[in-house]
Amino acid sequence: MDGPSPFPPAAPPPRPVSPGLYLVSTPIGNLRDITLRALDVLAAADLILAEDTRVTAKLLTAYGLKRPLRRADDHASEAVADEAVRRVGEGEVVALVSDAGTPLISDPGFVVARAMVEAGLPIHPIPGPSSLTAALAIAGLPADRVLFAGFLPPKSAARRTALETLKATRATLVLFESGPRLKDSLTDMAEVLGDRPAAVARELTKLHEECVRGTLPALAIDPRLDGPKGEIVVLIGPGEEVAASDDDVDMALTDALTRLSPGDAAREVAQALGLKRKAVYARALELQGR
Known part of the structure; x- marks a missing residue:
């Protein structure tokens, strides 16, 4: 048949997976939502850190993969982070997955990712499904x-x-x-x-x-x-535009100050409430008794 093919060209070949920590997004339901790049990384991983190894084992089995698995939930993060840093430092590929979706989005893994960043070692996102x-x-x-x-x-x-x-x-x-x-x-x-x-x-x-x-x-x-x-x-959906009250500011600052420095808390609240950072920062210092 003459004319251009109705089919797209073949997908580009996989690239070699270099050493580092890979945050791999996995399907949130339909297993066919896994990306080709995610499968490349999982197949090349020297170690896969999983929120629940049983859940991840089912995913690997569905795609004919068998790689070393280790649990990396909120209770094991510190010890696992040390191992991940050591192994990446020795030139290995470590993948981190949650049960479903993109790791770290209200899922375990932050401690591992932060340790990798602090050690100055490579960390890569493998984007994909997210609820x-x-x-x-x-x-x-x-x-x-x-x-x-x-x-x-x-x-x-x-x-x-x-x-x-x-x-x-x-x-x-x-x-x-x-x-x-x-x-x-x-x-x-x-x-x-x-x-x-x-x-x-x-x-x-x-x-x-x-x-x-x-x-x-x-x-x-x-x-x-x-x-x-x-x-x-x-x-x-967003509500109607109304000016934030002093109580709104104090409540938002009180929450933000449990997680952030006064400067960062003021920036977050000012942006969220549409206020000037300087005034919010002054109030943050007042709330901290400075």
Whole structure:
């Protein structure tokens, strides 16, 4: 047949995998979402650090790979970090994966990555599946400015306090939640954040993928969200533009100062609330009694 082929050219051949730590994104449900480059790295790895070796072993088996595995959850990170630094320093390839999605996004692995950076050794991202971006793409909410807040506290009082710190943020909020806590969390979100548009995405890329959209009050009483199973992402549209109150600033600063220096806390809060950093920094010093 004359004319150009209807098929694309063959994929470029794999490149040799050089020594370093590779943060490898893995499927969040559908195993066919693995990238060719991720498979190249996993096949070449001298060691794979996994959140749960049983989960990763199933992935490797699906693609005919058999590599050394070691658990790297929150309890084993320090010891594993030392081993990873040593082995990369000796010229080996170490891959780090979580159970699903992109490592370090509310998953273990930060201690290992930080140790590698501090040792001045190479660290490479292998991009791929992420429930955060997958949910954001289908939620029907603004995606030009987004704040990922991870998991909220499990207890209602602490959860409401955390939501108060996010209330004045002019961005779409993205949070993770578990099935058993979803209903209570949505109730607290509706009472603290009000009548905002929102979406609940679950089982992304799997057979029973679902995205339920509505206002927070409507979602809080939606029978489809009574104890759902699977990984859950909650997305909340930005509220109406309102000036942040002094209480909003103090609450946001109090939270930020538990994680950051006064300067960095002031920068984070000023950006989130649309305020001038100098005034927020002065208040941060007041709160610390300086």
